[in-house]
Amino acid sequence: MNIEDQVREAIVAELKRQSEAGEQGLRVKSGEAEMITVEGRVNLDELTMAVVGSLAGGP
Template sequence: MSNMLEEKLRDAIVGELKRQAANRPELLRVQDAGDLAVHGRIDLDALVMVIAGAVAGGP
């Protein structure tokens, strides 16, 4: 996997987790300070869709 694709996937995953945390702060907390710490429930279907879109070249 190329570094560019890895970076795109990483950004997509972190962005989606932060979006979910902002929408449901009582269920999910995300701390991005070098290493990523995630505490709570993740909407896995939404995360999979974001990953699929990043791999397919979506926004």
């Protein structure tokens, strides 16, 4: 897996996690591999930590 795939997967996973947690009324819809629809507020600190963690080999 290349770095772009790691970052993409980390972003989508964290956005879905925030959506499922009900944070800020966030809704995430993904259909196509390259496209995602995001409605609501995103916690950028948590998103950043998830991306950095994925690059460092974290969960």
